[in-house]
Amino acid sequence: MSALLQMDNAEIKKRIVIKDDWPGYSLDLFTYPEHYHDDIESIYIPHGVIMNRTERLAHYIMDDFQDDNIMVLCVLKGGYKFCADLVEFIKILGWNSNKYLETRVEFIRLKSYLNDQSTEDLHIIGCRDLSFLRGKSVLIVEAIVDTGKTMKALLKHVETFEPKMVKVAGLLVKRLPNMAESLTDYVGFEIPNRFVVGYALDYNEYFRDLNHICVLSRTGKMKYKI
Numbered sequence: 469m470s471a472l473l474q475m476d477n478a479e480i481k482k483r484i485v486i487k488d489d490w491p492g493y494s495l496d497l498f499t500y501p502e503h504y505h506d507d508i509e510s511i512y513i514p515h516g517v518i519m520n521r522t523e524r525l526a527h528y529i530m531d532d533f534q535d536d537n538i539m540v541l542c543v544l545k546g547g548y549k550f551c552a553d554l555v556e557f558i559k560i561l562g563w564n565s566n567k568y569l570e571t572r573v574e575f576i577r578l579k580s581y582l583n584d585q586s587t588e589d590l591h592i593i594g595c596r597d598l599s600f601l602r603g604k605s606v607l608i609v610e611a612i613v614d615t616g617k618t619m620k621a622l623l624k625h626v627e628t629f630e631p632k633m634v635k636v637a638g639l640l641v642k643r644l645p646n647m648a649e650s651l652t653d654y655v656g657f658e659i660p661n662r663f664v665v666g667y668a669l670d671y672n673e674y675f676r677d678l679n680h681i682c683v684l685s686r687t688g689k690m691k692y693k694i
Contacts, residue, residue: 482528483641483655484521486513490660492683500678507675507688512664513657515679518639519553521656525637526557528654529607530569532635537570539604541626544577545676546611549668550639550656554609574600578618592625601631608634610652611669614642614661619651640664640681663689 492510500511529538538558542551555571562568578592606626613619619636626634637654642661665671665688666678674692675684 483658485643485658486660488643488660498680500680500682504675504678504682504688507685507691508665508678508682509685510683511680512659512662512683513681515667518656518667518681522550522553522639523557525654525656526554526561529554529558529635529637530561530565530567532653533569533605533607536568537572537605539601539606539631540571540573541598541601541606541608542573542575543608543610543622544575546669547609547639548575550611550637551609554637574598576622578622592622598626598629601626601629603630603632606631606634608636610636610638611667612640612642612664613638613652614644615646616651623651639667 490512492512493514495505495508495511498511498514500508540551540555542548551573555573558569558571576592576598608619608622608626610619613636619638623634623636635653636651638652639656641652641655641658643658644661663671663684664681665675665684666680666682668676669681670676671684671688672692672694675682675688
């Protein structure tokens with residue numbers, strides 16, 4: 469995999485960059501739900517790689533947060549697996565060091581996609597009153613950041629509640645002409661502008677049950693289009 473994934477030379481970015489021509493792994497090399505066989509093209513990022521990278525992000529967060537606790541704001545639904553694994557790694561690292569960061573997790577749900585296209589409308593569903601963030605160190609956890617419109621709107625909303633500090637962890641950041649890298653403090657993978665599913669990322673509520681991050685096939689897009 470090292471020939472196809474490269475670490476960005478800028479230390480401040482601390483991310484893995486997946487090249488534009490990376491096709492992903494053959495489906496024959498990994499296990500996945502068989503009923504999705506015709507619906508995905510390839511395994512783009514295997515589950516084991518996701519987990520190891522998430523553990524490394526937990527190290528970065530442990531180094532940066534000086535407080536004894538973090539208010540984690542998990543963006544649903546796509547971020548729930550990444551958030552759960554990230555918080556678990558933070559907890560384990562704390563158990564095995566002299567620095568323990570207590571984490572409290574709250575949830576917010578955003579909706580801005582229809583099929584595989586981002587829409588102009590951002591809907592905050594559920595918890596709009598985030599007054600519990602006032603004076604707290606906040607970590608927003610999101611599975612994927614692309615145009616940045618959704619994250620900018622969320623950050624603007626969060627700032628109105630006057631938190632002490634806000635940082636953003638994104639498992640994936642899409643490489644776009646006006647990419648939103650400046651919005652994300654901790655990045656797992658920088659990826660090309662491809663529509664991916666799995667590890668709780670969905671296409672019209674399907675494919676969240678995939679452990680790997682996969683590239684959706686044309687057949688899959690048509691089958692589950694609404």
